[in-house]
Amino acid sequence: MQPVREVARSSKVDLLFHALGDSNRRRMVDRLADGPASVSELAAVLAVSKTAIGQHLAVLEEAQLARSTKVGRVRTCQFDPAGLAPLQDWIDYHRQEWNGRLDRLDDLVSAIGSKEDCP
Amino acid sequence: MQPVREVARSSKVDLLFHALGDSNRRRMVDRLADGPASVSELAAVLAVSKTAIGQHLAVLEEAQLARSTKVGRVRTCQFDPAGLAPLQDWIDYHRQEWNGRLDRLDDLVSAIGSKEDCP
DNA sequence: CGTTTAGTGAAGTTCTAACTTCACTGAGGA
DNA sequence: TCCTCAGTGAAGTTAGAACTTCACTAAACG
Numbered sequence: 001m002q003p004v005r006e007v008a009r010s011s012k013v014d015l016l017f018h019a020l021g022d023s024n025r026r027r028m029v030d031r032l033a034d035g036p037a038s039v040s041e042l043a044a045v046l047a048v049s050k051t052a053i054g055q056h057l058a059v060l061e062e063a064q065l066a067r068s069t070k071v072g073r074v075r076t077c078q079f080d081p082a083g084l085a086p087l088q089d090w091i092d093y094h095r096q097e098w099n100g101r102l103d104r105l106d107d108l109v110s111a112i113g114s115k116e117d118c119p
Numbered sequence: 120m121q122p123v124r125e126v127a128r129s130s131k132v133d134l135l136f137h138a139l140g141d142s143n144r145r146r147m148v149d150r151l152a153d154g155p156a157s158v159s160e161l162a163a164v165l166a167v168s169k170t171a172i173g174q175h176l177a178v179l180e181e182a183q184l185a186r187s188t189k190v191g192r193v194r195t196c197q198f199d200p201a202g203l204a205p206l207q208d209w210i211d212y213h214r215q216e217w218n219g220r221l222d223r224l225d226d227l228v229s230a231i232g233s234k235e236d237c238p
Numbered sequence: 239c240g241t242t243t244a245g246t247g248a249a250g251t252t253c254t255a256a257c258t259t260c261a262c263t264g265a266g267g268a
Numbered sequence: 269t270c271c272t273c274a275g276t277g278a279a280g281t282t283a284g285a286a287c288t289t290c291a292c293t294a295a296a297c298g
Contacts, residue, residue: 014142021140022286023133033213040244050245052287073244073295084210091203091210094152141256159274169275171257178255192265192274 012063012086019063020087024048025056032066032079039075131182131205138182139206143167144175151185151198158194 009015020026024046031037031045039057043050057077060066064083068075139145143165150156150164158176162169176196179185183202187194 010142013145017136017140017145021136023129024286026132026136029213038244039246048286049288051247051289054246055286070245073293075245079213081214084213088210091207094148094198094203095200143256157274158276167256168258170259170277173276174256189275192263194275 013090015063016065016083016087019059019065022056022059024052025060028053028056028060029065029079032077033081036076036078039077042077132209134182135184135202135206138178138184141175141178143171144179147172147175147179148184148198151196152200155195155197158196161196 009018020029027046028042031042037045039050039053042053042057046053057066057068061068065080066077066083067080068077070076139148146165147161150161156164158169158172161172161176165172176185176187180187184199185196185202186199187196189195
């Protein structure tokens with residue numbers, strides 16, 4: 001499936017957040033997390049055209065959140081949870097930054113504390 | 120800071136993915152994760168107008184990823200890492216779904232295995 | 239065969255997110 | 269006091285995302 005024309009998204013994180021930023025695509029992921037589904041089935045679940053599903057699928061595949069294979073005339077779509085990794089990394093990084101700041105704050109507090117211990 | 124008019128975003132996850140779906144807002148978060156900053160400073164870092172920062176800030180605040188207070192004439196913005204929690208929950212849920220599926224696959228495999236043990 | 243069904247490509251519509259500029263308010267110096 | 273600087277509100281522009289419909293291909297099946 002060729003990607004629909006869109007603005008250049010530099011990083012994987014960019015692709016991921018953009019892909020998941022759309023609620024219909026998240027609904028698609030929700031459905032796929034429960035097992036594979038065809039384009040028609042997804043179209044029925046989301047109540048949109050099959051064409052729309054094709055376009056959403058392209059975005060999800062580009063973000064590596066989904067894969068699909070066509071056998072006969074039906075295309076089966078699958079969720080690819082490994083694609084979530086960069087997202088998890090992004091969160092971890094920012095959580096770590098925060099912890100780091102807290103640690104530095106602790107250090108500061110201890111430093112002040114030990115200073116006060118001195119006459 | 121009053122929110123800029125936008126489409127209804129039902130859930131927190133919705134707000135979060137939308138907020139972080141924009142690369143400039145992520146750059147803002149990146150900067151703020153490193154410590155508080157004023158609107159002017161953020162505008163300088165991102166190379167956009169202060170008005171634009173105000174708008175981005177409103178989105179980040181609505182998603183509870185940032186907080187800001189105005190003292191005198193300068194507004195100081197802070198990153199709020201606790202706001203990431205619903206995002207982490209979303210990821211955990213989908214990762215769990217996957218593990219669940221793997222577990223069920225394991226069960227299936229064991230079931231088949233024990234079946235083959237029988238004559 | 240012919241007909242239904244699954245999906246795709248192309249093209250057009252609509253809506254809105256992300257900006258801008260301009261005009262303004264109000265805080266803080268010189 | 270006057271001037272500058274930080275930020276905000278209003279309004280307008282623009283690019284592109286998310287859809288649609290229509291026309292088509294090709295598989296499945298009576």
